[in-house]
Amino acid sequence: MTENETSNADDVFTTNIYYGDDADASYIEDKTVAVLGYGSQGHAHALNLHDSGVDVVVGLREDSSSWPQAESDGLRVTTPDDATAEADIVMFLVPDTIQPAVFEAVEDGLEEGNTVMFAHGFNIHYNQIEPPEYVDVTMAAPKGPGHIVRRDYENGGGTPALIAVYQDYTGAAKDEALAYAQGIGGTRAGVVETTFREEVESDLFGEQAVLCGGVTSLVKHGFETLVDAGYAPEMAYFECLNELKLIVDLMYEDGIGGMWYSVSDTAEYGGLTRGDRIVDEGVRENMEEVLEEVQSGEFAREWINENQAGRPSYTQLKRHDEEHKIEEIGAPLRDLFEWEDEQSDDDAPEVPADD
Numbered sequence: 001m002t003e004n005e006t007s008n009a010d011d012v013f014t015t016n017i018y019y020g021d022d023a024d025a026s027y028i029e030d031k032t033v034a035v036l037g038y039g040s041q042g043h044a045h046a047l048n049l050h051d052s053g054v055d056v057v058v059g060l061r062e063d064s065s066s067w068p069q070a071e072s073d074g075l076r077v078t079t080p081d082d083a084t085a086e087a088d089i090v091m092f093l094v095p096d097t098i099q100p101a102v103f104e105a106v107e108d109g110l111e112e113g114n115t116v117m118f119a120h121g122f123n124i125h126y127n128q129i130e131p132p133e134y135v136d137v138t139m140a141a142p143k144g145p146g147h148i149v150r151r152d153y154e155n156g157g158g159t160p161a162l163i164a165v166y167q168d169y170t171g172a173a174k175d176e177a178l179a180y181a182q183g184i185g186g187t188r189a190g191v192v193e194t195t196f197r198e199e200v201e202s203d204l205f206g207e208q209a210v211l212c213g214g215v216t217s218l219v220k221h222g223f224e225t226l227v228d229a230g231y232a233p234e235m236a237y238f239e240c241l242n243e244l245k246l247i248v249d250l251m252y253e254d255g256i257g258g259m260w261y262s263v264s265d266t267a268e269y270g271g272l273t274r275g276d277r278i279v280d281e282g283v284r285e286n287m288e289e290v291l292e293e294v295q296s297g298e299f300a301r302e303w304i305n306e307n308q309a310g311r312p313s314y315t316q317l318k319r320h321d322e323e324h325k326i327e328e329i330g331a332p333l334r335d336l337f338e339w340e341d342e343q344s345d346d347d348a349p350e351v352p353a354d355d
């Protein structure tokens with residue numbers, strides 16, 4: 001299939017989107033990729049690329065807790081600066097707030113024509129990292145959590161991804177980024193070409209307003225409304241959190257219409273008449289405010305300062321969230337799912353007790 005060649009896609013798509021054969025693996029197959037970090041995205045990129053036949057070296061600090069795991073997964077591991085020195089492509093997959101320091105530590109190992117890559121453009125867009133002019137700077141950003149990027153790939157599928165070029169020193173930056181996105185499984189689902197600015201702003205907005213912030217707030221408000229009115233927390237958990245996954249699965253598979261088709265007419269009428277009263281114009285205005293904070297750099301400054309101060313608000317908010325009744329009731333309910341044992345562990349992220 002070539003660019004934009006899907007059923008009636010040409011009439012609908014507004015941007016370049018790439019699939020399977022649009023990517024040319026030769027742009028990456030003779031190269032060594034250093035994946036710095038072996039967390040959520042790091043393990044997925046490293047393992048997917050390795051399984052796609054790419055030479056991968058993982059870069060980790062010497063006392064890293066991820067080091068033994070990466071080695072037992074069959075990967076070569078060394079320090080970030082050694083990995084950078086031997087690699088043609090260096091993908092930064094340590095946390096955003098750590099990346100500037102790691103970049104500074106490895107920068108001397110970058111050679112002319114190498115590529116510096118990101119899965120999120122925060123540090124480039126907000127000027128926290130300034131790469132030298134003699135390298136390419138690109139992005140391959142999966143639109144999904146790393147553990148799902150790995151799971152999708154292993155199951156023969158893929159997670160959609162974005163590619164972007166910030167600096168094209170070699171003239172091959174885009175082709176190489178697309179080949180990388182193919183290597184991690186992105187072209188199996190669709191790879192959208194964008195810019196660093198668009199990726200950063202849409203990603204931060206999406207995770208704050210809808211995917212992580214908005215949805216958890218909606219779930220907790222629904223749960224609290226039922227529990228405060230005297231309903232059993234177990235029932236409120238199944239109604240407002242567990243079933244959300246099942247409803248979203250239907251939207252994922254067949255769109256919003258597919259979900260309405262499967263639920264009852266009563267649910268459909270109730271949802272169509274009440275939904276906009278819950279998420280109303282005020283919520284829309286709040287979303288616009290959140291987007292504005294992202295676009296102006298206000299959120300980025302706040303997050304950078306929060307880290308410089310040792311994360312006081314983050315730590316407190318996280319603790320508060322972990323202590324919510326919905327978490328207390330949810331854990332034993334999930335433990336008692338009869339299929340829990342078979343489904344666990346290889347593909348489920350381990351949630352540490354604390355960090």
Ligand SMILES: NC(=O)C1=CN([C@@H]2O[C@H](COP(=O)(O)OP(=O)(O)OC[C@H]3O[C@@H](n4cnc5c(N)ncnc54)[C@H](OP(=O)(O)O)[C@@H]3O)[C@@H](O)[C@H]2O)C=CC1
Nearest residue numbers: 037038039040041064065066093094095096119120145146
């Ligand atoms: N999480 C996701 O699914 C997504 C993330 N992204 C982007 O991908 C990038 C990586 O994010 P994510 O995968 O969440 O990161 P993680 O928090 O999962 O990264 C953890 C990894 O970074 C290493 N690390 C942590 N601190 C340091 C340090 N001080 N020095 C060296 N290594 C360190 C850890 O090793 P150690 O064992 O040594 O602590 C571990 O290997 C970010 O740019 C993020 O925005 C993009 C799309 C989705």
Ligand SMILES: CC[C@](O)(C(C)=O)C(=O)O
Nearest residue numbers: 143144145203207211212
């Ligand atoms: C939705 C959160 C995310 O942007 C992601 C998994 O895509 C992230 O930064 O982790």
Ligand SMILES: [Mg+2]
Nearest residue numbers: 143144203207
């Ligand atoms: Mg994201």
Ligand SMILES: [Mg+2]
Nearest residue numbers: 120203204207
């Ligand atoms: Mg993000």
